[in-house]
Amino acid sequence: MTVFIYNTLSRQKEEFKPINPMKVRVYFCGPTVYNYAHIGNARACVVFNLLVKVLRYAYGAAHVQYVSNITDIDDKIIEAAKQSGEDIGVITKKYSDIYNADMSALGAVQPDSQPHATEYIPQMLAMIGKLIESGHAYVAEGHVLFSVPSFPDYGRLSRRNRDDMIAGARVEVAPYKKDPADFVLWKPSTPEQPGWDSPYGRCPENLNGRGRPGWHLECSAMNEAINGNHFDIHAGGEDLIFPHHENEIAQSVCAHGGEPYVNYWMHNGWLTVEGQKMSKSIGNVVLVHDLIKRIPGEVIRFALLSAHYRQPFDWTEELLQQSKRTLDRYYGLLRDVKDIEADDIDVPQIIAEALKDDLNTPKAFAELAVIAKALSSAKTEAEKAEAKGALLAAGRLIGLLQQDAEAWFRGDADVRVIEQKITEIQAARSAKDYKKADQLREALRQEHAVSVSVTPSGITWRKES
RNA sequence: GGCGCGGUGGCAGAAUGGCGAUGUAGAGGACUGCAAAUCCUCGAAUGCCGGUUCGAUUCCGGCCCGUGCCUCCA
Numbered sequence: 001m002t003v004f005i006y007n008t009l010s011r012q013k014e015e016f017k018p019i020n021p022m023k024v025r026v027y028f029c030g031p032t033v034y035n036y037a038h039i040g041n042a043r044a045c046v047v048f049n050l051l052v053k054v055l056r057y058a059y060g061a062a063h064v065q066y067v068s069n070i071t072d073i074d075d076k077i078i079e080a081a082k083q084s085g086e087d088i089g090v091i092t093k094k095y096s097d098i099y100n101a102d103m104s105a106l107g108a109v110q111p112d113s114q115p116h117a118t119e120y121i122p123q124m125l126a127m128i129g130k131l132i133e134s135g136h137a138y139v140a141e142g143h144v145l146f147s148v149p150s151f152p153d154y155g156r157l158s159r160r161n162r163d164d165m166i167a168g169a170r171v172e173v174a175p176y177k178k179d180p181a182d183f184v185l186w187k188p189s190t191p192e193q194p195g196w197d198s199p200y201g202r203c204p205e206n207l208n209g210r211g212r213p214g215w216h217l218e219c220s221a222m223n224e225a226i227n228g229n230h231f232d233i234h235a236g237g238e239d240l241i242f243p244h245h246e247n248e249i250a251q252s253v254c255a256h257g258g259e260p261y262v263n264y265w266m267h268n269g270w271l272t273v274e275g276q277k278m279s280k281s282i283g284n285v286v287l288v289h290d291l292i293k294r295i296p297g298e299v300i301r302f303a304l305l306s307a308h309y310r311q312p313f314d315w316t317e318e319l320l321q322q323s324k325r326t327l328d329r330y331y332g333l334l335r336d337v338k339d340i341e342a343d344d345i346d347v348p349q350i351i352a353e354a355l356k357d358d359l360n361t362p363k364a365f366a367e368l369a370v371i372a373k374a375l376s377s378a379k380t381e382a383e384k385a386e387a388k389g390a391l392l393a394a395g396r397l398i399g400l401l402q403q404d405a406e407a408w409f410r411g412d413a414d415v416r417v418i419e420q421k422i423t424e425i426q427a428a429r430s431a432k433d434y435k436k437a438d439q440l441r442e443a444l445r446q447e448h449a450v451s452v453s454v455t456p457s458g459i460t461w462r463k464e465s
Numbered sequence: 466g467g468c469g470c471g472g473u474g475g476c477a478g479a480a481u482g483g484c485g486a487u488g489u490a491g492a493g494g495a496c497u498g499c500a501a502a503u504c505c506u507c508g509a510a511u512g513c514c515g516g517u518u519c520g521a522u523u524c525c526g527g528c529c530c531g532u533g534c535c536u537c538c539a
Contacts, residue, residue, distance in 0.1 A: 011469095029539080037539090044539040076537065160468055160535075215537085237539030238470085244538095269470080270533060277532090306488090307478070312471060312532070319477070322489055329488095332502065354479090362479050366487035376503060434498055441500090453501045460502085 003058050003356045005233070006310060008241060008265040009157055013358055016264065018232050024055050024064045025227045027262075029219060029236035029244070030114070032071040033095035034080040037102050039286040039304075039315050040237070040271045040278060046301055047268050047309040047359065048235040049108040050399065054355045057347065057397055067226050068111040069219060070096045073118050073212055078193055088194060092116075102288040105297035106304070107399040113226050117218035121196045124213050124221040127255045128185050128200075136254040140176040142188035142211070144200050148181040151250045157265060158242035183247050184214035216247040220255070229256045231263075238267040238310075268309045274316050286315060295465070296408075298400060299324045305361040305398065324465070327400070328409075330368075333375050334388065335405035335460065340381055343389030351394045361398070368394055411463035418450055422459055425452060 003016040018024045028048045031041055045068075052066045072092035081088045100110065128144050131137035136150045148154050155161050173180040188211045189195030195210030223231065229252070236245065245265060252261040273284045291300055303323040307313045346352075348371065354363035371394060375387035395401030410418075421444050428437035444450045449464045 031539085032537090040539045042539085047539095074537090158468075158534085239534065239538055242468085242534065243536095268539065270539080272532085310470085311478090314477090316477090318489095322477070326488065329502085336503085360479075362477090362487080366479065369487050429498090432498080438499075451501075454497080454499085455502070456497095462501095 003055065004358050005264050005266060006358045007263075008267050011159075014264070016232075018059070019230065019263065021059055022063050024059050024233075025231035026052055026055065026064065026066050026233045026235065027219070027223055027227055027231065028066070028068040028111070029234075029240055030068040030070050030111075031096075031099050032074045032076060033092045033099060034074070034077040035095060036287045036289045037099050038278065039273070039288060039291070039300075041099075042103065042106055042288045042300070043271055043304050043309075043313065044235075044237050044268050045103050045108050046106050046304045048266070049103075050305065050355070050361070051233070051235065051266070051359060052109070053397060053399065054359065057352065058356060065113070065227070066109075066111045067113045067115070067223070069222055070099075070114055070116045071215075071218060072096065072116045073194060073218075074215065098289060102292065105292045106288065106301045107297060115222045115226060117213065117222070120218060120221045120225060121213065123225050124217045125186075125196075125198055127217065127221050127224065127251065130255045131185065131251065134254065134257075136250075137185055138178065139200050140178070142200065143176060143184055144186035145177060145182040146185050146247065146250060146254075147178065148183070148250065149179050151254055153253070154181070154250050155246065157249060158246045160242065183216065183243065185217050185251070186211050186213055216244055217251060219244075220248050220251040220261075223261075224252065224255075229259050230261060233264045233266060234262040235266040235268075238269060241265075241267055269312050271313045271315055273314075275314055278315075295320060295324070296327075298403070299327055301399060302327055306365060308362055309359055328462075330372055330391070330395075330401055331403070331405045331408040333372055334391070334401065335409065336455075336457075337375065337384050337388050338405055340384050340388060342392050343385045345386070345389040345393055347393045347397045348390050352397065355397065364394070364398060368398075409460070409462035411465065413448060413450055413463040418444065418448060418461060421448075422452065422461060426459055429454070 004013050005016045006013045026048070028045070030045075031037060037045075048068075052064060055064045070092070072088075077088055077092060081091055084091065096116075100114075104110070128137060131146065132139070132144065135147070137144055137146050139145075186198060186200055188200075188209075191210075193212065195212050198209050198211050200209060200211060223234075234245065234248075249261050253259065272278065273286055276282055276284055278285050288300070299320065300323075303315075303319050304313075306319070306323065348367065351364045351367045354360040354367060357363075368391070371387060371390045375384065375391055378384040378387050392401060421440060425437050425440045425444075428434075428440060441452045444452060444461070445464075450461050451464055452459060452461045
């Protein structure tokens with residue numbers, strides 16, 4: 001039952017104690033939708049999706065609430081709209097749909113709730129109102145700013161103090177900030193920019209007071225509305241520790257009279273591509289959307305989970321190919337026992353324990369390999385049924401190996417045509433006309449990218465990728 | 466400059482105060498008309514220097530190397 005989680009707040013692995021075990025609440029910082037999701041976005045999504053699966057396994061599916069947002073108002077989106085000439089709503093709809101489709105392809109389940117920032121503007125304004133009232137925020141030149149000195153605990157998550165931040169600041173401090181560390185809750189919009197009516201920022205340039213939220217505010221407001229003032233787990237990439245999550249804590253705690261915000265903060269490690277930082281300027285951004293055109297999503301999922309989520313992770317073509325080979329092997333084993341009914345058993349405890357121990361997926365994968373070994377070397381039907389059951393149960397929890405084994409190897413091949421050729425090969429082999437059989441095999445490879453294997457129980461084939 | 470993370474066999478990647486998993490790649494063998502798959506066997510690793518200890522890869526200190534955040538970022 002016990003789940004252990006590495007908590008960024010304490011920088012230690014801790015036993016997870018839910019506020020209410022009947023309703024464990026998890027929030028994962030979702031994407032800003034103005035572009036395709038890249039493999040780094042996918043890592044975070046897949047990892048914390050697995051966390052939700054593991055929590056559901058431990059606490060019961062009905063007792064875990066998984067919330068992940070869509071940021072659909074942001075200056076980057078405004079910029080993208082200007083560039084493409086498309087309406088902001090069109091862009092955000094398009095890319096949030098693509099995001100969800102791409103993540104589904106990686107076996108990520110949809111969150112129970114996927115709030116959009118623009119649906120929570122009234123809640124954000126209400127929160128701003130509370131912060132101003134309580135002296136934690138102030139209005140200046142059309143902006144509303146959070147007053148960092150008003151929150152003594154500021155910096156606890158990211159372990160930095162204000163003096164350090166000011167000393168290391170690389171950006172010029174906006175003149176309207178009372179304190180250099182203060183951050184924006186609300187900012188004025190020009191007539192062309194999207195904006196919502198607000199009591200703030202009425203000035204000669206902005207007579208109607210229209211404005212838009214700062215980046216950090218949405219998560220605080222949406223969590224307040226959906227997860228409550230105080231909930232269990234908040235997750236995201238490690239780059240979000242500062243300033244995003246630090247600021248969220250400040251807003252939420254101060255808006256709620258000092259009530260704690262989140263008990264466990266989880267952050268996944270950064271990802272590089274072939275040893276380099278992924279960046280547009282290098283041109284090595286790996287998009288999930290492109291990847292799934294040539295590789296099964298399950299292979300990508302396997303690759304992403306092959307390293308521990310907090311470790312730095314290098315995304316390489318070799319890793320991808322190795323992941324493919326491993327899954328091929330497992331599905332091959334499952335295909336060999338396709339006529340044996342799997343025992344209906346629970347997830348092997350050693351695997352469940354590994355996953356409950358701060359998502360130790362490499363350990364879980366190692367044990368998966370041990371089970372696969374047991375399956376491949378099983379002698380009796382009973383042994384095979386048991387090992388098959390264990391492999392499938394473990395795969396179900398991790399989100400792997402749930403496809404039909406035959407279908408896995410067929411890919412997009414034309415089954416009828418291939419099967420016809422296989423029959424011909426079979427006939428040639430029966431007649432011991434190996435030359436003809438080999439010619440037919442070679443033809444299948446050339447024309448259909450299909451490789452044929454002869455096994456004691458018959459001929460199998462697979463589509464090569 | 467401030468804060469943080471990492472350095473384990475060719476590669477990937479866990480764990481651990483005392484026998485260092487697992488996968489992959491490699492070598493040999495079995496099986497096979499051939500090939501593939503599978504099975505059996507094998508070699509191969511804790512960045513450097515100190516300290517604590519009977520014993521350190523693990524704990525502590527220093528160093529080197531790599532890397533992230535401090536500005537939008539998963």
